Amino acid sequence: MHNDIKEVLISEEEIQQKILELGAKLGEDYKDRNPLVICVLKGAFVFMSDLVKRIEVPLEIDFMAVSSYGASTKSSGVVKIIKDLDVSVEGRDVLIVEDIIDSGLTLSYLMEILRGRSAKSVRVVTLFDKPTGRTVELEADYTGFIIPDAFIVGYGLDYAEHYRNLPYIGILKPEIYSN
Numbered sequence: 001m002h003n004d005i006k007e008v009l010i011s012e013e014e015i016q017q018k019i020l021e022l023g024a025k026l027g028e029d030y031k032d033r034n035p036l037v038i039c040v041l042k043g044a045f046v047f048m049s050d051l052v053k054r055i056e057v058p059l060e061i062d063f064m065a066v067s068s069y070g071a072s073t074k075s076s077g078v079v080k081i082i083k084d085l086d087v088s089v090e091g092r093d094v095l096i097v098e099d100i101i102d103s104g105l106t107l108s109y110l111m112e113i114l115r116g117r118s119a120k121s122v123r124v125v126t127l128f129d130k131p132t133g134r135t136v137e138l139e140a141d142y143t144g145f146i147i148p149d150a151f152i153v154g155y156g157l158d159y160a161e162h163y164r165n166l167p168y169i170g171i172l173k174p175e176i177y178s179n
């Protein structure tokens with residue numbers, strides 16, 4: 001285990017098992033719809049990569065980079081588009097892939113944008129959901145794990161850009177972010 005991690009909250013095996021289940025469900029729901037699967041960079045890149053391998057129907061992928069946290073542990077409330085999509089979503093069944101929903105600001109902003117571009121449908125799959133963090137009302141269509149109010153890292157989730165490469169979800173030692 002990484003030295004900055006206090007406790008492993010969700011193991012690599014548990015994550016991979018959940019992704020198998022999510023992928024199977026998504027494969028049923030998106031059969032014959034050629035969905036455009038959108039990865040919300042950077043956090044969702046690890047989940048995206050594992051998830052699409054488990055969705056056994058034709059699909060296309062694209063990437064969008066947004067950021068609201070920067071190096072802080074709290075959302076700034078301002079969502080910035082850093083990289084936009086390469087393709088049009090008009091008339092497409094769009095599936096947004098997120099690593100975590102906390103305040104809900106990132107996703108509510110993204111969904112507003114994509115609906116404004118005349119997507120046929122917009123749904124969200126998130127691997128983690130921290131409902132205690134919500135400031136705007138928002139629920140994912142597909143959720144992996146409900147997470148307690150702790151500062152978690154790993155599996156794509158960062159603190160100041162570190163720990164994204166951990167294959168599990170860990171709780172960061174408080175002394176790491178308190179100074």
Ligand code: PRP
Nearest residue numbers: 042043067068069101102103104105106
């Ligand atoms: C994190 C995370 C989600 C978002 C969730 O991204 O990856 O995208 O925050 O928080 P919210 O529901 O309060 O908006 P971040 O802005 O840190 O950028 P990153 O993905 O590049 O780490």
Ligand code: MG
Nearest residue numbers: 041042043044
């Ligand atoms: Mg993110």
Ligand code: MN
Nearest residue numbers: 043069157158
């Ligand atoms: Mn982040």
